[in-house]
Amino acid sequence: MENNITKFNTPIDISDPNATQRPKPYCPHLTPAISLLQPHCLAKERLTLWHPAHLPPHLTAPSPLPQSTVDRITSIIGASWTDSTKELYRTSLLVFHIFCDLNNIPDKSRCPISSNTLATFLVSCTSAHSGSTLANYAAGIRAWHIVHGCSWDINEAKYKAILEGTTRLAPNTSKHPRRAPFTVDILAVFHSLFDHNDPCDAAIFACLVVAFYCIARLGELMVPSIWSFKPAKHITWAGFKHTHNHDGLPVLVFHLPATKCDPKGETVQCTLHQVSSVTDSLHALENHFHLNPAKEHDHLFAWHHPTMGIHPLSKTEVSKKITAITKAHKEIPSLKGHSLQIGGTLFYLLKGVPFNVVKTMGRWTGDSFALYLHHHALILAPFLQTEPAILDKFEHYMLPPVH
Incomplete structure (x- = not known):
């Protein structure tokens, strides 16, 4: 009984890494x-x-x-x-x-x-x-x-x-304009514009391709600011695993300690894709790891700053890079962080991956997933054909319910 009593009013760790930050003027x-x-x-x-x-x-x-x-x-x-x-x-x-x-x-x-x-x-x-x-x-x-x-x-x-x-x-x-999706081709263009010997560029590109192929929210892989990183909240080196399934197929697994939808954490994964060697997730990660070696409890996409040393990859750094590239190259549509999740979703759907599988990968629990069908006619195109031969390869896939 005494041991239980001593647990009352246990101090709570509500420390804020930004505690010394001053509020900005209105x-x-x-x-x-x-x-x-x-x-x-x-x-x-x-x-x-x-x-x-x-x-x-x-x-x-x-x-x-x-x-x-x-x-x-x-x-x-x-x-x-x-x-x-x-x-x-x-x-x-x-x-x-x-x-x-x-x-x-x-x-x-x-x-x-x-x-x-x-x-x-x-x-x-x-x-x-x-x-x-x-x-x-x-x-x-x-x-x-x-x-x-x-x-x-x-x-x-x-x-x-x-x-x-x-x-x-x-x-x-x-109203926000419809988000343009990232595509494998656009990622390849980004690859050509990055300096892959630069620690920051290597970290950002690895983060982009992982978000794309895992259909992850970009914000789940970054930190709001370099001072707000917490190993218990943000993905670390220890949260990454390169493994194989029971058939020997390679799988990249990423554990997110806490997400907005699940404070207890979620796991995202992807396999290796041969559609474009320059956008391959494992290749991008290996280059990042080579240039930015870090400790087990460091941020997975932490990079070596020339004067500050190793520090987490922040949302600001990634957003600035995406904006700079899209503004400098008019052939690339206006892209945002959410464009990666949209693009990853379309990538798998257009490859013929079943809708329920893609929905699970993207961790959607509601019907918002169906919006991707209404906004992108290419996904529905195979189902609208009159030739049975074209439909054969799609008929066993699950379509979401029509409301």
Whole structure:
């Protein structure tokens, strides 16, 4: 019994590698009124450091919880969202409080928020933002309520109707253009433009081809910043394995310690492809490993900086490289990180890999996977032929259900 008692209030490791980072100044057009309730802090800290005007009743009762306990509860609830989600919600709170400042809505009416106040806020943003943006705004405000233990008494029917209306009325300028996919040919062009004796280029190219052939989200293979790397959260050298299946076929396996969809981690894999030797995953990895030898618990795509030594491959470095190449070569379409997952999906589908297998590789759990069929006619082309001989090789593959 004594051993169990000593486990109460065990210290929680909520240390932040960016703890010494200073918040950036607000943009001139997105500056809230000065308030002790909303201190100037890092964007991802707004969920926990921006406080409601009134604490919920259970914290103002005659015997309130100790402040240390309140802080512990807030920290644990705040940790339920990933940094990327908290970064997404950061704008929600900022825009909402600026809206309240401009409309003289007092702090006590901002949290708990009423259905009318939320509706007024969302309606005021209609025709300027997409429906998904406004849904994120509402989700961020709701997360803020949850963190601080405040009630969320919103008329769901009214809320859903407003979001559906804003989606229909959203301007075309608020909608992202359809993402162009990476292809094997485009990866080959990238290969020709990289210096494969340069440690950074070698790391970036290996990361790109692994994401493509594993149908992985590029962000899962990189780190947000070079200071945010954590072996328990990001892929390391120890998370890579070159193995063979029971038939002797080579397989590259990558363990992702934690992902947005599964905090416990997921595994992605690919085999070797002879479609293009210059884009072969294993060849790219071996070149990267040769130029950037690192330790078992270092980031898998860490590279040797000439003055800083070994450090993780960041999202900024990869994004800058992709943007620089696409801008300098007009024959290459505008590509983003998500273009790799789209491209990998199309690569396997056009090779005739069954839809359910590709869906499993890409780790989709919902019907969003079916969007790839509607957006890319080449995938459906073989099924639209009238010649039985053409259909023979496809008839045993599984098509997703039609809705």
